[in-house]
Amino acid sequence: MKTTQKFKHKKVLVLGLAKSGVSAASLLHKLEAFVTVNDRKPFSENPEAQGLLQQGIKVICGSHPIELLDEGFDYIVKNPGIPYDNPLVKGAAAKGIPVLTEVELAYLVSEAPFIGITGTNGKTTTTTLVFEMLNKGGKLPLIAGNIGTVASEVAQEAKEENNIVIELSSFQLMGIESFRPKISIFINLYEAHLDYHGSIEDYAKAKANITVNQTEADFLVINADQPELEELLSFSKAEKIYFSTKMVLEKGASIINGAIYYNNEKIMDTDSIALPGKHNLENILCAVIAAKVSGVGNEEIEEVLKTFTGVKHRTQFVRSLNGRSFYNDSKATNVLAAKSALEAFEQPTILLAGGLDRGNSFDELIPYMENVKALITFGETASKLMKTAERAGIQTVKHVDNVEAAVPAAYTISEEGDVILLSPACASWDQYRTFEVRGDIFIDEVHKLK
Template identity: 35%
Template sequence: MNKNIQYHPTAADSTGSTKRLVILGAGESGIGAALLGKQQGYEVFVSDGGVIKDNYKQEMAVNHIPFEEGQHSWDVILGADEIVKSPGIPEKSELMKKVREKQVPVISEIELAYRFSKDAKIIAITGSNGKSTTTALTYHIFKTAGYNAAMAGNIGISYARQVATAPVEYYIIEISSFQLDDITTFRPHVAILLNITPDHLDRYDYKMENYVASKFRIAMNQTKDDYFIYCLDDPEIRNYMNEKTIYSTTIPFTIMEPLKKEGGSIANDQVNIKLNDDPVIVSIYDLALKGKHNLYNSMAAGIAGKTMDIRKEKIRESLTSFKSLEHRMEYVATVRGIDFINDSKATNVNSLWFALESMEQPVVLIMGGVDKGNDYSAIKDLVQEKVKGIVCMGVDNKPIQDALSSATPAMVNTSSMKDAVQEAFKLAAKGDVVLLSPACASFDLFKNYEDRGKQFKEAVREL
């Protein structure tokens, strides 16, 4: 707690009045916004109702940014000219109700960062699944081509921190619906919408249409000079686009049908990316990322590269040389003929569906965590086909048991990662895969999905 820190607004805008910027939440996004705000002459104050990590506190102290933790000083917060809200703070919270009542303008960290990076080209990627992989792959394409690019947002460091500390010509940004909810002018030159499946519905009044509309905000400020790259096979995306106007140049990708116009499609076991009369053609067997879902991710990233005039040879080279991300279908080890795969980043049912769909060996599945209102029946057929046992890991495993116990021969409950890995090892035989793909948030037993993935890897190494 930092009760001794006083808030003394001193910065002024062009009219001479004080610009007081309050940052709610002191995670990576909030600290990035604080650093950028300070650099741009705002008087910044950071408020977090929880405990702030020591490294972030040190960073704020070094940069003379006042902050508080474990409390919210209402007079300071409600006296702000503008608030940057952490994407993790729901609108239903007491904090946001008071802010909205007082009508203090609220923006997201990506909106703040955009104000000071408009001269750059911004490639923004969203979707319910595959965002991190597609963002990393797109960045790999740009770096392989020698472009002055950075990867930021929900992957790595925050967009605002990147703008403040190491500005570049091309920003490849992973963006969540929560971040898009509080934009006003943010306009990516290239927007990618990978898919929309039920997720975080508790934040959207349990209405799918609200969540869909949130995802489409990525294109709301785009013009005909911009590009909107989207999955033609996704029914939610198709339905929305049939009813609403997208003003940017739309480029689809699909694995279901050949495309007569520009976009990405599959024919004769080859990925075809057609744009600017110079197609990129890659055998699906040469792609670095395997599985049907990664065909979509590879096409989306390849199209983004083509919109920025990256040579087809560089795109092809990148799509075949990319190394997958930690905690996303990450091979860990083989123990007594059993493969262990870490897919801790799978925090919803659709991610788990994709993981199971790509499996060719019998699976012992470790899943569970904080249930976000998941419909596990969506994976029942795949579980029946591929899963020989489920190890549940979480405080409340009843929804998983109710939905899937009849679809698999064995189901075990555990309350720690170590126990989960040991139980899975007992259920597995030589030639099987033990797959950690939780389909849930991690906050009941772990700090976050990274902590969950690391604990899984440690437990596997101890076998």
């Protein structure tokens, strides 16, 4: 671990806990900062805060008192989920106090270079593919970010010979100053998280921070099928490498005559890829570029793509039962992700969908519902989805209370050869704490079927 002096004897407020906040507070304490932790959850119900107090870190729980800013903090390290209109965050900005996220801390202490992956959809799959390819190629990768491993914990253990492959959200990228990946990947950009960012322009600008500190010695992977990304990222000094699922590229990665090519060199036939779904070709092309730039051979790349079948909760194959195939796509928390899942299957499909109502309609799904023979819906958006199904001409539509009820309901009306797909097109928070919890319940219910 590199020992940065940036925070030594500086007053730092860690705002919000969860895994990243706990790791950030502990790391800052090691770096000899004067750390104060502030979390909304009451201290008596907050084992994370209790553990930090035992380390000698000042802890304030139960609310976010604006008076904290009178203590003269030099930095705030914010949990990515806390919005920038939070009074403490707005007050810090007015006072000129830098507001960072934990990813910045990870970069400052890491001895290893970073491969950063962002985009609206496909981040986790791409991150996992890059990790697997580098691992197969002997490049000693470590994996970090939203994928479940806290970046600042991973960075403390990383050595020069490692590569940290990190999934990055727009929330995290808004809070960086010097973070600089050796390879940045920008998979795609669609309208999302407008309740947090306010506009697609601000959302895009946050995503573009992934390359803001890159130099001519670094690489930026861009989706050539979205020309708007070229304009958005035109400021980048990094060497740009493009990928396309629609065009033939002489340089970069593309699909030519049913095969993956990189710089006019054939890697493998697409028929041999184990990961289902046309939408995953974007993720695969990104990963191939990162692997090739990192020195991984074609044989190792091909071996990964022939065996990698997906990430949990992302079009994850769960089980076959009496000729029915069950897939868990609980990570489909928006319409775009659900579209991609529906496109992946040509078989008759029973769709399980519903969840938090964010005020949007679901009619964009209609062109992708040709193979949907039935809809089982639940949650706040059930009535909206039922109306969409009617407009799509789906004859069998059923409303149930939750995912637990949706699985047996779908199985009862299914036939041999059907796909039963959980792809909710909504966030889970109306009924479940996270999309992972929702997906795990689906998996459990599928395995209960006789």
